[in-house]
Amino acid sequence: MSDAIRHEVGVPVPQQQRRSEAETGQLISYVLPVYNEAEGIKHFHAELTGTVAQRPEFDYEFVYVNDGSADGSLRILRDIAKNDTRVRVIDFARNFGHQIAITAGLDLAAGDAVIVMDTDLQDPPKVSLEMIDAWLDGAEVVQARRRTRRDTPFKRFTAHTYYRLLRSCAEVDIPVDTGDFRLLDKRAAEELRGFRERSRFIRGMVASMGFQQRELLFDRDERVAGETKYPMRKMLRLAADGVTGFSTVPLKLITRMGFASLALALAGIIYSVTLRLFFPEITVSGWTMLMVVMLFLGGLQMLSLGVIGSYIGRIYNEVQQRPLYIVRDVIRHDEA
Ligand code: UDP
Numbered sequence: 001m002s003d004a005i006r007h008e009v010g011v012p013v014p015q016q017q018r019r020s021e022a023e024t025g026q027l028i029s030y031v032l033p034v035y036n037e038a039e040g041i042k043h044f045h046a047e048l049t050g051t052v053a054q055r056p057e058f059d060y061e062f063v064y065v066n067d068g069s070a071d072g073s074l075r076i077l078r079d080i081a082k083n084d085t086r087v088r089v090i091d092f093a094r095n096f097g098h099q100i101a102i103t104a105g106l107d108l109a110a111g112d113a114v115i116v117m118d119t120d121l122q123d124p125p126k127v128s129l130e131m132i133d134a135w136l137d138g139a140e141v142v143q144a145r146r147r148t149r150r151d152t153p154f155k156r157f158t159a160h161t162y163y164r165l166l167r168s169c170a171e172v173d174i175p176v177d178t179g180d181f182r183l184l185d186k187r188a189a190e191e192l193r194g195f196r197e198r199s200r201f202i203r204g205m206v207a208s209m210g211f212q213q214r215e216l217l218f219d220r221d222e223r224v225a226g227e228t229k230y231p232m233r234k235m236l237r238l239a240a241d242g243v244t245g246f247s248t249v250p251l252k253l254i255t256r257m258g259f260a261s262l263a264l265a266l267a268g269i270i271y272s273v274t275l276r277l278f279f280p281e282i283t284v285s286g287w288t289m290l291m292v293v294m295l296f297l298g299g300l301q302m303l304s305l306g307v308i309g310s311y312i313g314r315i316y317n318e319v320q321q322r323p324l325y326i327v328r329d330v331i332r333h334d335e336a
């Protein structure tokens with residue numbers, strides 16, 4: 001049935017058709033977090049612009065977020081903005097972290113579709129063109145899922161395990177092996193801007209929004225220059241934010257552990273009282289037993305306090321209501 005006929009008989013034209021008809025002149029925004037990427041950022045921009053040139057039917061904007069780099073990335077970003085009218089640079093007053101940098105870029109991005117990608121070429125620009133195709137085809141969120149990745153075996157193993165653990169305990173369906181490389185339709189981006197929590201785990205928020213989500217498999221490349229900006233400490237924090245932000249399973253586990261240790265305690269009590277009452281001639285040398293029980297219970301209590309503490313820490317962060325990020329300057333082409 002042609003669209004004209006659809007119109008006449010009142011059948012709504014499906015979303016995907018409407019979108020691909022109005023192709024020309026649509027704006028695609030790229031949100032690009034940068035932290036100490038001086039070595040590779042120029043090359044990255046050249047690659048990205050070279051790739052999007054294959055799809056001249058769209059307009060583009062590139063929103064770089066300089067996340068408090070200490071290595072001259074800002075100077076290079078200024079240069080890039082000077083030479084490319086489509087570039088804007090948000091300059092943070094300090095390092096706020098990857099998730100917050102993405103948030104700031106998203107806040108400024110005005111595109112009909114917004115693509116978030118890393119600036120170390122681990123997320124290949126050509127995959128973003130495939131995302132655009134999926135978007136034209138009707139998807140509202142396009143997730144890039146890693147089929148393979150070239151990281152250290154340790155990182156691959158921990159990431160693999162973590163995503164599966166998270167999936168088993170999270171209240172929303174967080175896709176496995178998916179980072180922050182994704183496309184968001186204008187509507188989805190608008191909704192995501194409304195999530196203002198301070199401990200952020202963006203892939204969880206996107207999963208919790210719903211919309212028509214689609215997955216694209218890709219092979220994650222190696223970093224072109226420099227080294228990872230996610231040391232163990234930051235990775236652990238992100239992992240914890242993912243769990244505490246989207247699951248209360250750890251809190252429930254505490255209750256279960258409590259019941260289990262109560263059951264053990266009851267057995268222990270019955271055992272020792274029976275011995276004391278009916279077999280007074282047996283004196284048990286109880287030092288080992290005492291130590292084991294004490295340390296076990298002490299450890300369990302500390303662990304429980306730690307879990308409760310992480311949730312309270314989240315609450316504390318939220319009630320302070322501090323700004324999510326502080327921008328020193330937004331640099332546009334004409335000011336660079
Ligand atoms: N990044 C950032 N702020 C940070 C850490 C990282 O903006 O505090 C950026 C970084 O420049 C890169 C992206 O986030 O564009 C992903 O970081 P990285 O490549 O180091 O992480 P990995 O790929 O090793 O997980």
Ligand code: MG
Nearest residue numbers: 118120122223
């Ligand atoms: Mg990387």
